[in-house]
Amino acid sequence: MNVLVVGGAGYIGSHAVRLLVDAGHDVWVYDNLSRGHRQAVPEGRLIEGELSDRATLVAALRDKQIEAVMHFAAFALVNESVNDPALYYRNNVVAAIDLLDAMREADVKKIVFSSTTATYGEPDVVPIPETTPQKPINPYGFTKLVFEQALADYAAAYGFAYAALRYFNAAGARPDGTIGEDHDPESHIIPIVLQVALGQRDKITIFGDDYATPDGTCVRDYIHVDDLGDAHLRALERLEPGKGLCVNLGTGRGTSVREIVEACRAVTGHPIPETMGQRRAGDPPELIADARLAKQLLGWTPKYTDVRQIVETAWNWHKSHPKGYAKS
Ligand code: UDP
Numbered sequence: 001m002n003v004l005v006v007g008g009a010g011y012i013g014s015h016a017v018r019l020l021v022d023a024g025h026d027v028w029v030y031d032n033l034s035r036g037h038r039q040a041v042p043e044g045r046l047i048e049g050e051l052s053d054r055a056t057l058v059a060a061l062r063d064k065q066i067e068a069v070m071h072f073a074a075f076a077l078v079n080e081s082v083n084d085p086a087l088y089y090r091n092n093v094v095a096a097i098d099l100l101d102a103m104r105e106a107d108v109k110k111i112v113f114s115s116t117t118a119t120y121g122e123p124d125v126v127p128i129p130e131t132t133p134q135k136p137i138n139p140y141g142f143t144k145l146v147f148e149q150a151l152a153d154y155a156a157a158y159g160f161a162y163a164a165l166r167y168f169n170a171a172g173a174r175p176d177g178t179i180g181e182d183h184d185p186e187s188h189i190i191p192i193v194l195q196v197a198l199g200q201r202d203k204i205t206i207f208g209d210d211y212a213t214p215d216g217t218c219v220r221d222y223i224h225v226d227d228l229g230d231a232h233l234r235a236l237e238r239l240e241p242g243k244g245l246c247v248n249l250g251t252g253r254g255t256s257v258r259e260i261v262e263a264c265r266a267v268t269g270h271p272i273p274e275t276m277g278q279r280r281a282g283d284p285p286e287l288i289a290d291a292r293l294a295k296q297l298l299g300w301t302p303k304y305t306d307v308r309q310i311v312e313t314a315w316n317w318h319k320s321h322p323k324g325y326a327k328s
Contacts (some may be wrong), residue, residue, distance in 0.1 A: 001236065002026045004066045004108075006099060007073030009036025009046065011181050012114060012170055016070060016229040017042065018179065023233055028064050030057065031073065037325040040179050051095035054102050061106035068110035068236055069103060071096065074144065077187060078118070078282060081140035092143035093150075100154055110239045111151065112232050115164040117248070117287055119145040127290035130166070130246055138282060152244055161239035163232075168221035168250035168289050170228055172310040173317035180317025181225075182324030189260055190222070190311060194318045197270035204272060206257050208279035211286075217257035219286040221250035224304035224313070234298040245297055250289025255307045263311045268319075 007013045008029030020027045049056040074092040081088040118141035119134045136142045154160040173180030195201045209216035
């Protein structure tokens, strides 16, 4: 299939691009490089542009005879969305609708969208099934939910075929070490802990150990970035006009912050000093996917079920690219 990967220079998008290429698809990346990295995109496959630049986007869709779009071009930092909601509504909603309308103009109606567990807010039931009411607690989650709704409406009215894949905690890197996670600033637990192992930070601050969880630290469902990519490829093959596939992508297993730090110690052989800090505002104690629907509808099961394996792939990337893409 001819696929346009919007936001394909970013962390998760770039991994999906490699898997699409591996599977024999003809892949193009459309990205403004505001947060992505040119080096993450295969040579000659990048089209630089804004989602709001209708002419460039429609030309790309037509010239490359695109049949489906994968949309990874949203901003994804909760704190930033609280401090600057305009940025999030503009990029994650307004520009994303521009993308849908460019697709209508070019008559491309298949789309796989990166959604998020943040659309559920603080669910009462864990593991979290897709039937959980979507009640986001921050602008980031709201913008993703608004776009999910837009997709449902575009499917009903215009015959769009879509998948909204609700990620849990994306982690790890392509095992060959060629691409990986490089955010500035970095806020995610695994890269931050590995920065301690690299000597770039003195210690890891654990954000609270007084939660109602087995060891008192927050529990998350860490899902390998290639498992996410694999689910995208499967979703692509199952898109149906007028319909939406809305599924969780997680392992169904929870890992505490302490267990992450332990896994990083085991993988890196570094002592990784830690300190106990305050709770981070808005952190639910436990987020674990009920991932049965993805298995049922996509035939998908994650290959990386042990968080240590996920950390190993992340370490492989970070130790060979200690400064990320910039100076490696
Ligand atoms: N966390 C932490 N110290 C850090 C960064 C994160 O204790 O320096 C915790 C955070 O409070 C959460 C978990 O690690 O419970 C995962 O956080 P991350 O930002 O990676 O992902 P999120 O679950 O917020 O999407």
